[in-house]
Amino acid sequence: MDRWVTFAGIFVVFVLAGTGPLTGVDVTSASASTFGDGNATVTDVSVDRSAVSLSPGRFGTDVMYLRVPAASVTVHTVTDRPQLLYIVSVPGLGVRLVETQVVTGAGTYRLAPSDRAMPPGRADGRYDVVLSVRLQSFTTDRTVTRTSLTVGDEQ
């Protein structure tokens, strides 16, 4: 065995054995979607309201899409692991999209829910849309911002 490969192998084994259950040293962090207690101050929420739309699918997809813009949320003074929820609700279509993101530090977080497809003919009218951003943890739950608009064809 060449010394480079031997060195690499020994290094790997050393790190693994040294960080396992036997030594009690845990180097793994909580998974990105695990939230817990804590709180944060939300200083800014920006959503491009005009980007909410109902439009037909492209490239051979015979569906109607409810397209929703991403929300950029700026937070400060974060403690522990709270999570942000960006909720797009269209009661007239029975649609409620929820995008979550765990907040681990100050900064701007982007929450981009996937567009929602609906069978053709389902979404022909005009519908009320409610966009809201919430901050949630095991110790707090509050709506940061809430705004409504309408989307779809004029009747």
Added chain:
Amino acid sequence: MSDATERRLAAAGWWCFGDRLGLVLWLGLVCWFGLTWRVGFFIQDTYAMGNTLVALADGQLHVTELRYSLTFGSQPGLYEYQGRAYGRNYGMLALAVPLVWALEAGATVVAPRLLLVWLWSGFGLLFVTQVAEFDRFDRDRTRAVGSLLVVSLFVVSVLTATALPVDRLAIVALQLSTILVAATAGLVLYRLVDRFHGRRAGLAAGATLGIATPVGFWATLPKRHTVVAALVFGVVYAFAVSRTREGNAALRARAGAYALAGYITWIHAFEALFVVAVLGAVDLLTTRDRSVRALAVVGLVLLVASTPMLATNYAISGNPAQPPRLLGGISYDAEFSPTPPETEGDGAAPERDSATPTDDGGATPTGNETVPGGQTNNTSDGGGATPPRVTPGVTATGTDSGGPAPPPVLDTIRAGVDTVSKFAGDAVVSGFAVLTQPERLWHIFVRSGTIPSVNYGTNNNEAIELAVLEAMPLLGALAVMPVLVGRRLRAIVDRSLPVLDPRDWRPVRKTDLLVVALGAALTVVYLPRLPLFSTLTVRYLHPVMALGAYGVWRVPAVRAGLSDTRWFVGSYLAGLTVALVVLLGGVGGLGLAVGEAVQYNALWNLAVAAVCGVAVVGWTVSARVSDRVVAVGVALSAGSTTASLLLSGLVYFRYGSYAFDIVRVLADALPVL
């Protein structure tokens, strides 16, 4: 270790891998599949598979613990007999059992996430040491650079590692088993093509199977298709060996083919039936040895290889001829299954419309489907409560067929024959009927879009089901088949080629016959069920598409494209880059939704399939088309498929957590749908 043991180990290794190139290919494919590996559940059937594997690793056939569950309710793929819940595809799960044990043992010393990192690094290091042995590389420098690279990847992986709960290790083992099997399929194809056309064509065939066909897509999604495809390649390879050898060596290889075909019965009896039937027919047609001894040997081997299946069925229902799939689905009021059972299954019962549609998308998991783009089936968020316990014994509401007394042998055989003739006969008859419906065939094989007959409700109405050619544009090369077949027929009519008894054909022709027959049979019997939701790359035809890769590399024009290796590899990398730019540009620039992105990708794949087809046909009919043109055509479609595989793993479909956090960190930089 003594010299003799070492030599024996080395001999066993070379028996498996053939040569160093085979080993490098296998290691490389394992590392490649790991790149887009997500620990989690993409398809709902996998929950039942995972729970059955947990039971099997504990030495039980019936499910005793619902370790994996999306809701407290339905879990398609569980069957009920006398109050006990059973899974299916036991032959596939059996392969993963040793991995469960090994991983759980390893987790007592190493953190589960780091166990995966270690596996990947280990495979990477082995890959480096083997690549360094090739003459074209400077041995010491390759080892040094490679080791440093692996160590840096390892360090970054450790620094970014997130927790992986120990109870995920069974599903990890299941995914790891299909990764290893998919890499083995590439290895077997390498050895098969190597046998007829040399190492360069063999390597190209094995590599493209992993990076340019749906085999790469399904490697980490633990469904039976990967395993069946690999076993079918095994059958074809053993058959090819048996046609090139004489005497006992030929008989051994022949027996090997039947053994592998027999093993498929333990995974999926319906598919195995057709593999065995086709193998038997082609074998008898093309063999010179039809002696009683040979027939007795292969018959006995087939019986022995089917024994695990017969024994499992017997242990479950007392009837060796009744696979779990044919038992009743879990009933309504079973304690852990409050919603109607999903008897859709995916095989034995050839009915197309048994899926329960849900109008408002994937919120209620009644279909066996994915929730693309959603985080709903992210099962590794650690927030789950204690999994619900199954309480066997209170669920006996289904078919109650008396005590466990085994039925008489004759009855068993009669029942078995009835079952076979019912399902097999129906499938074949209705399969041929589908051949008269051009529009339906168009949607299955060429262009998907939103297919009128498919229920997309369970997939949030996203048109993510592809057609065969969209999923594997490399098959565009087979557009040349009419030309090649026509030439051959004309030669026979002109009498410039003698009509030969199939027994006197060259081994490669005999192997072609087996591949074509297997492909035709496995296609026809699934046609009645297609097109169908939840098949993504037409997964029911997965083994056929894998065999298609053999077909592609049998085309002389495609092999001619390899004459300038550098040019071919360069074209591939260029094709990959162009496809990545086009596809990511679409996702980022056009604001595509999941279904749109998949269909956009499908259209691009169709375009490159056309280029590939034109180049290959051009080379075949005209001397003015150079090898390099074919290389570009083939490499472009291969590169585009690689891009599709990468984007499927990193962008289109989100579920679970990446096996390697370094990939998660990198994928965060990509545009999202």
